[in-house]
Amino acid sequence: MGFWQKDPTPRRNAQMSAPIRPRLRVATGAAVACLALLGLAACGDDAESDTTTGGTTGSQDSSPDGGQPTDEAAPEAEPIRVTIEGDSIDPAGERVEVAAGEPVLVEVTADRAGELHVHSTPEQEIAFTEGTTEHELVIDQPGVVEVESHDPDLVVLQLEVR
Amino acid sequence: MDRELLAHGLGGAKDLPISPELAMAGAVAALVVSFSVLALAWREPRFDDRPGRPAPAALDRAVGSRWFAVAVRVVGMAFFGWFLLAAVLGENLVINPALGMFYVLLWVGIVPLSLLVGPAYKALSPVRTLHAGLARLTGSDPSRGLRDYPERLGYWPAAVGLYAFVWLELVHPDSTQLGTVRLWVAVYVALMLLGGALYGDRFFERADPFEVYSSLVARLSVWGREDGRLVVRSPLANLATTPVGPGLVGVVAVLFGSTGFDSFRESPPWLRFVQSSDVDAALLGNLALLAFCVGVGLVFTAATAATGVGDDVRRSALPGLFAHSMVPIIVGYIAAHYLSYLVEYGQVTLVQMSDPLSRGDDLLGTADLEVNRWLSYHPTTLANIKVLGVVLGHVLGVVAAHDRAVRLLPRRHQLTGQLPLLLAMVGFTAGGLYLLFAA
Numbered sequence: 001m002g003f004w005q006k007d008p009t010p011r012r013n014a015q016m017s018a019p020i021r022p023r024l025r026v027a028t029g030a031a032v033a034c035l036a037l038l039g040l041a042a043c044g045d046d047a048e049s050d051t052t053t054g055g056t057t058g059s060q061d062s063s064p065d066g067g068q069p070t071d072e073a074a075p076e077a078e079p080i081r082v083t084i085e086g087d088s089i090d091p092a093g094e095r096v097e098v099a100a101g102e103p104v105l106v107e108v109t110a111d112r113a114g115e116l117h118v119h120s121t122p123e124q125e126i127a128f129t130e131g132t133t134e135h136e137l138v139i140d141q142p143g144v145v146e147v148e149s150h151d152p153d154l155v156v157l158q159l160e161v162r
Numbered sequence: 163m164d165r166e167l168l169a170h171g172l173g174g175a176k177d178l179p180i181s182p183e184l185a186m187a188g189a190v191a192a193l194v195v196s197f198s199v200l201a202l203a204w205r206e207p208r209f210d211d212r213p214g215r216p217a218p219a220a221l222d223r224a225v226g227s228r229w230f231a232v233a234v235r236v237v238g239m240a241f242f243g244w245f246l247l248a249a250v251l252g253e254n255l256v257i258n259p260a261l262g263m264f265y266v267l268l269w270v271g272i273v274p275l276s277l278l279v280g281p282a283y284k285a286l287s288p289v290r291t292l293h294a295g296l297a298r299l300t301g302s303d304p305s306r307g308l309r310d311y312p313e314r315l316g317y318w319p320a321a322v323g324l325y326a327f328v329w330l331e332l333v334h335p336d337s338t339q340l341g342t343v344r345l346w347v348a349v350y351v352a353l354m355l356l357g358g359a360l361y362g363d364r365f366f367e368r369a370d371p372f373e374v375y376s377s378l379v380a381r382l383s384v385w386g387r388e389d390g391r392l393v394v395r396s397p398l399a400n401l402a403t404t405p406v407g408p409g410l411v412g413v414v415a416v417l418f419g420s421t422g423f424d425s426f427r428e429s430p431p432w433l434r435f436v437q438s439s440d441v442d443a444a445l446l447g448n449l450a451l452l453a454f455c456v457g458v459g460l461v462f463t464a465a466t467a468a469t470g471v472g473d474d475v476r477r478s479a480l481p482g483l484f485a486h487s488m489v490p491i492i493v494g495y496i497a498a499h500y501l502s503y504l505v506e507y508g509q510v511t512l513v514q515m516s517d518p519l520s521r522g523d524d525l526l527g528t529a530d531l532e533v534n535r536w537l538s539y540h541p542t543t544l545a546n547i548k549v550l551g552v553v554l555g556h557v558l559g560v561v562a563a564h565d566r567a568v569r570l571l572p573r574r575h576q577l578t579g580q581l582p583l584l585l586a587m588v589g590f591t592a593g594g595l596y597l598l599f600a601a
Contacts (some may be wrong), residue, residue: 026288037166059362086464092433092434092438093430093433093434093437094430094434095430120175121173121174121175121506121535121538122174123174123547133562139175141174141538141539142175142178142429142538142539142541143174143175143176143177143178143537143538143541144175144176144177144179145174145175145176146176146180153435155433157435158428158430160178160179161175161178162178162541
């Protein structure tokens with residue numbers, strides 16, 4: 001069968017008996033380096049996700065004084081504000097961190113009634129009326145969830161659910 | 163799941179970005195391994211012409227038998243028929259399984275399948291089956307066409323076909339409308355049958371985008387054939403048998419570039435730029451996709467050609483001769499990019515396949531299966547698997563390139579000649595990790 005045909009390129013003499021030692025050395029060295037690096041990164045990461053499951057914020061840093069700029073992730077504090085006027089929607093694709101399983105307040109100020117589609121799993125909708133509407137959103141599954149308007153077709157928010 | 167019309171890409175939530183620490187660790191590991199290979203690895207080629215071990219004779223007989231080939235073709239046609247049923251008679255709803263069968267089970271599932279069992283699409287291919295059926299009807303030989311396949315075309319038709327697929331998936335504004343997918347598949351089947359009639363079986367080996375993709379990934383499996391016998395080989399020895407042809411660089415550039423673009427288009431800076439720009443979003447997407455694919459191709463070509471060569475190898479042949487070393491990098495990055503999507507949306511598709519006409523049927527008995535979302539609920543584990551996949555792919559790619567370099571390059575250029583490609587590969591891997599972190 002043509003498919004399995006040998007590669008038709010010119011070649012030097014292939015030697016089967018190359019020493020095995022350098023290869024082993026490379027393999028072990030590489031494996032150790034990889035494992036060490038990945039292990040280090042993974043450990044730090046795990047601790048982080050452990051604190052997230054219990055805590056209220058999805059902050060990267062679990063320092064007690066909490067001076068990091070992750071306040072927007074705290075659900076009670078500040079609602080996520082969306083302004084819809086004609087064809088312009090603000091924000092336009094901003095990334096916001098939210099905590100998985102925690103309520104998040106979305107405040108939509110619009111010049112018309114409509115809805116935003118929240119592409120979480122399962123999908124959700126934020127229906128709004130003319131004026132200001134507050135909607136409480138709870139997303140259980142971690143991931144990046146897009147909040148879209150379909151009129152006009154825009155990604156309004158990317159919620160980083162942790 | 164509601165019945166709203168599709169206006170969004172397939173699937174709900176996407177993976178969280180990996181942490182910067184993990185991305186850095188992966189990139190550093192890739193760098194360290196690359197230079198260890200360069201400095202310490204063997205100086206004589208090990209993978210070329212390395213004979214495999216014969217597979218058990220019973221297995222060879224079984225998979226080489228006619229009934230096995232027919233059974234696999236029946237499975238392929240059943241899948242294709244089910245897809246057509248849903249795509250043609252089904253409704254344009256989010257619960258229609260045709261989209262998941264096309265974008266997830268076929269496009270993504272083809273990679274692990276080929277990695278496990280070898281060139282799967284070649285055996286399953288509905289267009290090959292249709293072609294063979296037509297040949298039988300007309301009493302002709304399916305392996306012969308009206309004329310011979312022009313070898314200077316090489317893999318270019320497949321590269322164009324793969325580009326057409328990623329364009330549909332990633333740029334086309336109506337990629338999840340049933341009509342668009344139907345049209346794409348209709349054109350694909352028509353072109354394949356036409357090409358098959360013109361050039362015979364050989365056409366599918368070089369021009370069918372799915373078969374070329376699948377057979378390329380299958381070079382990383384342990385299965386090979388030597389003089390018609392089924393053999394078991396190390397994946398790297400298997401990879402070294404990849405047939406070189408014009409357009410192979412184009413194929414790997416499209417596969418790697420488009421996956422990079424898929425990460426990139428979700429990143430907040432690009433999203434904000436597209437949405438605030440006055441230029442049409444589809445046009446910007448088209449330009450960026452093209453730039454990613456052409457960019458990868460140019461960097462790879464330049465990096466492989468930038469070496470001293472001996473008298474027995476033409477410089478212009480080098481990119482093609484090294485193209486196989488991109489395959490592990492592609493597979494690693496595809497695994498990272500699509501793992502949760504394949505596992506979770508793949509399950510959703512299996513559930514939906516029981517109800518191809520959206521009437522609430524349970525034809526396959528899968529309608530009530532619970533989708534397991536363990537991966538999504540363990541983002542740290544997922545991120546670690548992803549980075550491991552990327553780094554492992556990089557290591558295999560570098561080793562494959564090194565082995566080819568010590569065969570092709572004259573001794574005095576073996577170390578320096580590998581440097582540009584090594585740097586390009588580190589760049590690809592670091593870039594891939596950066597996109598996993600930033601998107």
